[in-house]
Structure formats: C-alpha cells, structure tokens
Amino acid sequence: MIKIKSQEEIELMRIAGRITRDTLKVVGDSIKAGVSTKELDEIAYNYIKSQDATPSFKNYCGYPASICASVNDTIVHGIPNKNIVLKEGDIISIDVGAKYKGYNGDAARTFAVGKIDAKTKKLIKVTEQSFFEGIKDLKSGAFVGDISHRVQTYVEKNGFSVVRELVGHGVGKQLHEDPMVPNYGKAGSGPRLNANCIIAIEPMVNMGEKNVVFMPDGWTCKTKDGLPAAHYENTVLITENGVEILTL
Ligand code: MF3
Numbered sequence: 001m002i003k004i005k006s007q008e009e010i011e012l013m014r015i016a017g018r019i020t021r022d023t024l025k026v027v028g029d030s031i032k033a034g035v036s037t038k039e040l041d042e043i044a045y046n047y048i049k050s051q052d053a054t055p056s057f058k059n060y061c062g063y064p065a066s067i068c069a070s071v072n073d074t075i076v077h078g079i080p081n082k083n084i085v086l087k088e089g090d091i092i093s094i095d096v097g098a099k100y101k102g103y104n105g106d107a108a109r110t111f112a113v114g115k116i117d118a119k120t121k122k123l124i125k126v127t128e129q130s131f132f133e134g135i136k137d138l139k140s141g142a143f144v145g146d147i148s149h150r151v152q153t154y155v156e157k158n159g160f161s162v163v164r165e166l167v168g169h170g171v172g173k174q175l176h177e178d179p180m181v182p183n184y185g186k187a188g189s190g191p192r193l194n195a196n197c198i199i200a201i202e203p204m205v206n207m208g209e210k211n212v213v214f215m216p217d218g219w220t221c222k223t224k225d226g227l228p229a230a231h232y233e234n235t236v237l238i239t240e241n242g243v244e245i246l247t248l
C-alpha cells in the first residue's frame, strides 16, 4: 500500500530531509585523500545527533553504521571501515538517512577525491542527471514506470548501464515503504503516484556492465566487471503539479 502523508507528516519529512541533505554536505566537505570511510561515518553520526535526529541506517536489518560509503567499484552499501582510506583519483558514494521525530530522509551523492579521469567524471554527471530526467513531468497521477523508463533511457543513451538488483522506494515512518521504484522499465507501467506520497528515487549506474556481485558481508554490492559505479538519490514529495525535493 502506498501511503499518502498528512500535512503534519510532510512537515516532519521536510525537516528529516533537510538534516539528511546537510549531513551529506558536512561529510562531502570532509572527503579528501587520507581519510578513512570510518572517519566519514563518525562525522555523519555526530552531525545527525547534533540535530536531534538519529541515523536511519544504523541497526536497520543489522546494518552497522550511519552511512554507506561505497568506493570505486562498490556500487552501494559499502560498510565504513578504518582500513578503507581514500586516495587521489577515487570516487566515493555516500548514502545517508536521518530520522526526525519518527520520519526518515534518504539521500546519496557521489564525490570525487581530488582529480579523476574524464570518463569517471561523466559517470557521476550522467548518474546525477538521470535522477533529474526521472522526475521530468512527474506529478500526481504519474506511473512509477514513467520514472524508471526515463532514468534507464538517459543512462543507456550515454553508454552506461543501470543496476537491476536494487531499487528506489517509498519512504516515511519506515526507511523502505511501498512502492518499489526501479531504475529500468516501461513508461505507463507499475502503480500510480498520487499527491502527498513520498519516494526515494536512486539511480545506481555502472560504467561497464550492469551485473553486480554481493560480498560475503551480506551488504557490500560491487560491479562484477570491477569498473566504477555511481549513485545519486533524493527523497521526493509528489504534489498536484509536480514534485518537491526534500533533500536538495
Ligand atoms: N538508500 C539506501 C537504500 O534505500 C540505504 C539503505 S542502507 C541500509 O537501500 F543499511 F540502511 F539498509
């Protein structure tokens, strides 16, 4: 069942979204060669706590940290680790959620560590732009498949591939609610989105083939071919006439 949020719930989701966005900014500003992903996790944890919120991911299905920190060929759900230290030329996707008065924000960005090569730069840009393609014309009454189709078409037109195993989702009191929001599919398919529903749209884009592998930790998801991947996500409120992005 796709939940329709009340005005009171939307107001709390706006605050959760703002804290989530600001956490990404604080973590992003700390990204440089020599920093470990564990240190970035601590920065996120401390910032979220300072805002009277709690990290949505910590202990979610047993997840051990406040952020997912996914370097280079790790697509998503990289577990922060003091032995994973950033170096010049890496890319890192940070995914974070903040829960405020019972409501969750969820967002992700991919950052460059110093100078990166042109094709990897394009990967990050295309991933980000695929989100904005996905929300074009999005408003009350649209189909989930309209988003999926737009994201997939844009990514593939640019020569990259879309991950199938993981998808976007409704978000609210629960981090993951209905509906699932795949980044591939047909326009006009799937459930309809009505005003005041809130979803996380999160393209995961591989430079090479779409295939993924999961590591024995049960979380870390990597590209099978070892090429880099990028991730971009926002929490989005559907309105009568369009959308309001709660984590921008
Ligand atoms: N944005 C990610 C997702 O929606 C965050 C989940 S990580 C988890 O899947 F650890 F909380 F599961």
Ligand code: CO
Binding pocket: 106, 107, 168, 169, 200, 202, 233
């Ligand atoms: Co998400």
